Amino acid sequence: MEFMDVVSARKSVRSYSSQEVEEEKLTKILEAARLAPSWANKQCCKYIVVKDKAKIEAMASMLNSWLKQAPVIVAACADPKDSGSRNSMDYFLVDVGISLQQLVLTATAFGLGTCWIGAFDEAKIKKLLDVPANVKVVALTPIGYPADKEGFGGKLVKTLVGSGKRKPLDEMVHWDKW
Numbered sequence: 001m002e003f004m005d006v007v008s009a010r011k012s013v014r015s016y017s018s019q020e021v022e023e024e025k026l027t028k029i030l031e032a033a034r035l036a037p038s039w040a041n042k043q044c045c046k047y048i049v050v051k052d053k054a055k056i057e058a059m060a061s062m063l064n065s066w067l068k069q070a071p072v073i074v075a076a077c078a079d080p081k082d083s084g085s086r087n088s089m090d091y092f093l094v095d096v097g098i099s100l101q102q103l104v105l106t107a108t109a110f111g112l113g114t115c116w117i118g119a120f121d122e123a124k125i126k127k128l129l130d131v132p133a134n135v136k137v138v139a140l141t142p143i144g145y146p147a148d149k150e151g152f153g154g155k156l157v158k159t160l161v162g163s164g165k166r167k168p169l170d171e172m173v174h175w176d177k178w
């Protein structure tokens with residue numbers, strides 16, 4: 001796929017088929033995340049790749065029931081001390097964001113679906129996945145092949161937040177001054 005086609009094809013997938021993700025693809029997806037730039041090249045981003053069915057079901061019951069269909073869930077984490085901060089901004093969030101987006105776009109290029117999940121009880125996820133106290137869980141995403149049909153939950157979220165819509169470029173971009 002051409003790069004712009006990958007970027008355009010990416011969308012949040014909230015319904016998955018039972019097809020497993022090939023190890024080779026998963027490795028390449030994680031490799032793309034590894035290559036991301038980061039604050040002073042500190043590479044703070046760490047991933048927990050969850051394939052254990054019991055843990056996936058536990059996460060689904062904590063978060064969204066549709067997650068239990070996913071063959072893989074990835075938790076993107078970082079110790080904030082392994083990155084920097086400037087202008088009152090913690091850059092570990094940026095580091096993780098860039099790395100996770102590289103993961104997401106690579107998954108898209110392989111025909112796989114993902115969905116950035118930020119709404120979760122961090123304490124519960126940390127307990128389930130044995131995450132050390134100093135490490136933040138920034139985001140989760142399932143990785144899997146999209147189901148043929150989108151479920152009710154996915155349709156509902158898309159309608160509520162208008163997922164398919166983007167502001168026009170002239171509302172986003174200023175030229176030469178604000």
Ligand SMILES: Cc1cc2nc3c(=O)[nH]c(=O)nc-3n(C[C@H](O)[C@H](O)[C@H](O)COP(=O)(O)O)c2cc1C
Binds near residue numbers: 115161
């Ligand atoms: C930081 C962030 C947090 C998000 N958290 C959630 C979430 O908790 N649950 C969910 O279903 N989608 C979540 N999303 C997905 C957004 O709803 C989605 O990206 C947006 O509606 C645009 O739709 P699209 O991804 O299909 O283009 C999140 C996205 C981002 C970037």
